[in-house]
Amino acid sequence: MCMLPFTYLRRWGRGLSGIALLGLAGCNLIEFSPNDHRVPEEFTNLTEKNLARLAARPLPVGDTLRFVFTGDSQQFYDEAEALVASVNQQPGISFLVVAGDISDFGLAREMQWVDEKLRRLKVPYVTVIGNHDLVGNGRPTYQHIFGAFNYSFVYGDTKFILLDTNGREYNFDGTAPDMAWLKPQLANHDGARRQVVISHVPPTNDDFDPALRMPYVQALREASNLVFEMNGHNHSASITQPYNDGVTYVNSDAFSERHYMVVTVWGNKQFRIKRVAF
Amino acid sequence: MKKLLLPALLLTGLRAAASTPPDTAGTAPVKPAPSAARRAQHPWYRPTHLALQTGGGLGMVAAGAGYEFSKTHLETDILIGYVPKHYAGSTLSLASLKFLYSPFHLPVGEKFQVVPLTVGAYFSYTHGTINDELKGQYSSDYYWFSTDTRYGPLLGSRVTFLAPPVAATGQPRKVSVYYELGSNDLYLASYLNNRNGGLGFGQLLTLALGIKADF
Numbered sequence: 210m211c212m213l214p215f216t217y218l219r220r221w222g223r224g225l226s227g228i229a230l231l232g233l234a235g236c237n238l239i240e241f242s243p244n245d246h247r248v249p250e251e252f253t254n255l256t257e258k259n260l261a262r263l264a265a266r267p268l269p270v271g272d273t274l275r276f277v278f279t280g281d282s283q284q285f286y287d288e289a290e291a292l293v294a295s296v297n298q299q300p301g302i303s304f305l306v307v308a309g310d311i312s313d314f315g316l317a318r319e320m321q322w323v324d325e326k327l328r329r330l331k332v333p334y335v336t337v338i339g340n341h342d343l344v345g346n347g348r349p350t351y352q353h354i355f356g357a358f359n360y361s362f363v364y365g366d367t368k369f370i371l372l373d374t375n376g377r378e379y380n381f382d383g384t385a386p387d388m389a390w391l392k393p394q395l396a397n398h399d400g401a402r403r404q405v406v407i408s409h410v411p412p413t414n415d416d417f418d419p420a421l422r423m424p425y426v427q428a429l430r431e432a433s434n435l436v437f438e439m440n441g442h443n444h445s446a447s448i449t450q451p452y453n454d455g456v457t458y459v460n461s462d463a464f465s466e467r468h469y470m471v472v473t474v475w476g477n478k479q480f481r482i483k484r485v486a487f
Numbered sequence: 488m489k490k491l492l493l494p495a496l497l498l499t500g501l502r503a504a505a506s507t508p509p510d511t512a513g514t515a516p517v518k519p520a521p522s523a524a525r526r527a528q529h530p531w532y533r534p535t536h537l538a539l540q541t542g543g544g545l546g547m548v549a550a551g552a553g554y555e556f557s558k559t560h561l562e563t564d565i566l567i568g569y570v571p572k573h574y575a576g577s578t579l580s581l582a583s584l585k586f587l588y589s590p591f592h593l594p595v596g597e598k599f600q601v602v603p604l605t606v607g608a609y610f611s612y613t614h615g616t617i618n619d620e621l622k623g624q625y626s627s628d629y630y631w632f633s634t635d636t637r638y639g640p641l642l643g644s645r646v647t648f649l650a651p652p653v654a655a656t657g658q659p660r661k662v663s664v665y666y667e668l669g670s671n672d673l674y675l676a677s678y679l680n681n682r683n684g685g686l687g688f689g690q691l692l693t694l695a696l697g698i699k700a701d702f
Binding site for chain 2: 238239240241242243244245246247284285286287288289290313314315316318319322326341343344345346347348349350353377378380
């Protein structure tokens with residue numbers, strides 16, 4: 210309600226935009242509750258906005274795809290600055306993925322603070338929801354600031370499928386991961402050659418819905434040209450095949466570990482992962 | 488219980504206000520014995536003021552009552568706040584308790600008073616969050632923080648308009664407008680965990696604007 214006049218003000222010219230920003234800051238300052246998710250428009254629908262930025266810089270067909278994989282930015286703002294500085298030095302990167310737990314308390318301000326750091330990346334970034342993002346009123350907050358919990362996109366001949374696997378946050382009610390959503394996603398590559406699944410809680414973890422663990426693992430095993438499945442949550446980097454079924458599970462570092470992964474994929478499902486310290 | 492608290496507080500206040508006799512300065516020939524009358528007019532449990540505010544993390548609207556201990560410059564407010572679903576994803580009601588200390592009261596003319604510094608702390612409980620812990624959902628130390636209880640520091644100022652006292656009783660009346668800058672335990676924890684300037688202090692602040700009426 211208090212944004213409207215300032216939107217008009219902003220149109221009046223550059224000189225006034227400072228005043229408009231002050232006004233917006235004032236509006237946010239009057240916080241109704243930490244669970245209040247009002248943020249300036251520029252901090253909303255970030256997934257959609259980042260995907261639009263990504264689509265505007267397509268990868269030439271047949272090229273290998275390179276992206277940065279990290280996770281768990283929660284409360285690590287000092288590290289976020291260092292990470293951005295380091296990633297901005299990496300050549301040939303298309304985008305960065307944060308594998309959930311953007312926030313620590315599921316609060317809008319935290320998500321805004323993380324975006325304030327990551328928007329300084331030279332490349333767009335995408336996120337998947339983590340258990341900490343679902344705490345309190347994190348559900349509508351994440352939805353408002355980032356967007357959908359389950360979504361997919363195609364880039365550089367790869368289909369990326371990102372989904373909510375934070376079963377414990379729903380008290381293991383059988384809704385996360387949403388198998389009815391995932392299965393048709395895996396069955397249709399949307400024209401891409403290979404696919405990658407990214408979620409926060411890995412199926413090997415106690416926070417994954419135990420009733421859905423085997424259906425999830427089986428669906429991945431049966432998926433065609435699945436390069437790997439990627440997770441965060443553990444705050445510890447690993448590349449393993451825990452089910453000995455040919456499916457590789459990659460776990461990210463947290464921002465606090467001061468490492469990230471540079472991931473290169475090509476061919477049907479070839480990949481190379483380099484861990485970089487920052 | 489919580490739903491009853493606000494009306495109960497307001498009723499106490501209104502009844503108290505209604506029972507205050509109108510100004511009778513011109514017609515009251517005999518002054519009652521001050522202390523006895525004062526006690527009768529103002530039993531210890533009757534709040535000394537009503538408050539209404541927005542922001543500060545305590546509600547889009549928060550209303551309540553409080554006590555002022557004038558000799559010690561201490562005050563305590565009890566507020567019930569409300570946040571509509573539109574802004575938080577679920578309708579929130581908040582019960583808050585504030586403790587305030589205002590060491591200086593500077594008179595400005597006869598009708599105004601400036602309180603340049605109020606320091607204090609608050610504690611709040613939020614009812615109505617979406618992902619409220621269910622029994623057995625998490626192990627006891629799964630999340631180290633509470634999603635419902637918040638506390639934090641406050642710092643503010645106020646301007647007070649001194650209305651003529653109720654002549655019959657000598658009861659002072661005043662109306663104040665105030666602001667309070669504050670923060671909460673979670674924002675402060677985030678700040679303290681980033682000692683290399685990852686967060687600016689200004690990013691932690693919240694603002695409350697309010698009005699208080701003493702009667």
